[in-house]
Amino acid sequence: MEEKIDLKNMTHADLVAYLATLGQPAFRARQLLKWIYQQHVTDFAAMTNVSKTLREELSIRCRISTLTPLTVQYSQDGTSKYLFQLEDGATIEAVRIPMETDKATLCISTQTGCAMGCAFCMTATSGLWRNLSAAEIVNQVCAVLDDGPIGNIVMMGMGEPLHNLANVVAALNILYLDDGLGYGARRVTLSTCGLVPEMLELKKRIKVNLAVSLNAADDQVRSRLMPINKRYPLAELIPACVEYSRETKQRITFEYILIKGVNDSLSMAKKLVKLLHPVRCKVNLIAFNEHQGTDFAAPDDDTVRAFQSYLLDRGMVATLRAGKGRDIDAACGQLKGRMDERTECAIEG
Ligand code: SF4
Structure with missing residues (x-):
């Protein structure tokens, strides 16, 4: 049939x-x-x-497909993490983070696994299994909406959204439907590790807030943390961000995970100020969330505050994102890693 x-x-x-x-x-x-x-x-x-x-x-x-969570873990700070099993047995995660309003932000996945190999990321260790369909992306939102309203959506979970551009653009179109879920483009953010050609293609196809995972202000450190930087170094990435911002009239968000002794020095902060000078942007600092299987460590609070103050004192917009859901491994890929460990799940290897 x-x-x-x-x-x-x-x-x-x-x-x-x-x-x-x-x-x-x-x-x-x-x-x-x-x-x-x-x-x-x-x-x-x-x-x-x-x-x-x-x-x-x-x-x-x-x-009409749906997703039902396999497990939901609840953090003491109100964050909840959903593990979904897809029809072929693959698993993905979504994280619901409560905000000050009565609405939450939902972080969703766009691939099972990821091919980008970022050194600090648990998802990277499993490699890429496959792209999610538009339905599988949208269904994460539909499933979590049963637990209360979601104000904003961020594509920042497992996978590199721009490595699955066609299905991600279709999913955004579906999320934006007036007669459907009705999320306006301003309420959805797509986070990329910096696939430059796809970033420029994205802005031709659809409107969405762009976040770029930066994590270092020089090529040497960034290439160590993010192999994609060898293909699209900062000299290509930053002009592409300038173009994206100028043409979409948006401020770009740069995500910066602070890792102890790697990218958290004031000399790196100084390079960051210079690097981002041409871009209309804000910097979102996140202290590294320590997890099993990594040698990286979280910086101490004083280092984090000093890094932020350096940026603020030089007129940059720099926020500090609180590490939510640490007690439930709410950084990307971590719950899935735990499940696979426990169940020795053969589905994804
Ligand atoms: S941080 Fe994002 S892009 Fe990098 S490996 Fe992890 S999921 Fe992929």
Whole structure:
């Protein structure tokens, strides 16, 4: 039997085109999207404003996928971490971080594993298994929404979003749907390790806030931490950020994980000020979250504060992101690592 088409993979335009092949008018797409994303319906029979004939036809040809968490870990600070098992057995994570308002920020994954090999990252140790489909990306949001409202979404979990550009752009289009989840482009942030050509392609295809994982202000240290820097060194990355910011009229966020004795010196802070001078940006400092299997360590609080003060005193916008969910391993890839250890899970190797 032919495999059923997952409507969760479809943007509004895809759905209009598909329904046209069934002889259906364009407005049906909006009706279906409201059922799927606002009413959380997964059974076509429940779509009462759609004709019985179409409902029957859709249930033969199509499906509406969902994700159910395998486990959820709750941190004392309110952060919760979801481990999802996908239909082929692969596992991914999403982290819900409570904010000061009653809404939370949700960090979602875009690939299972990751090919980028960043030295400080647990996900990197498993290598890349596969790209997530648009449906698998969107379904992380749908599943966690059951636990309360989500104000902002960050693509900062497992995987490099721009290494899965087509599905990520489709997922963003779906997240933005007025008749669906209704996330405006300003409420979604995509974080990249610095795939320069894809960054420039992204801005042609869709609007989204851009965060760049920087972590060092010179090529020597950055290449040690992030192999992608050998392909796209700072002399290419920073001009691409300037272009992205200028053309999208956005401020770029640079993520900077402070690692003890590696990139946390004041001389590095000085280089950072100079490097980022041409970019309209803010710097988000994060103290390294220590985990098993790494020799890197977290800097002490005084070092972190001195690094931040150096940037602030020179007129930069520099925030310090609190390490949330440390008691549940809420840094990227860590829960999955623990699960695999415990279960000796053969699915992903
Ligand atoms: S930090 Fe991000 S880009 Fe780098 S290896 Fe980990 S998941 Fe991939």
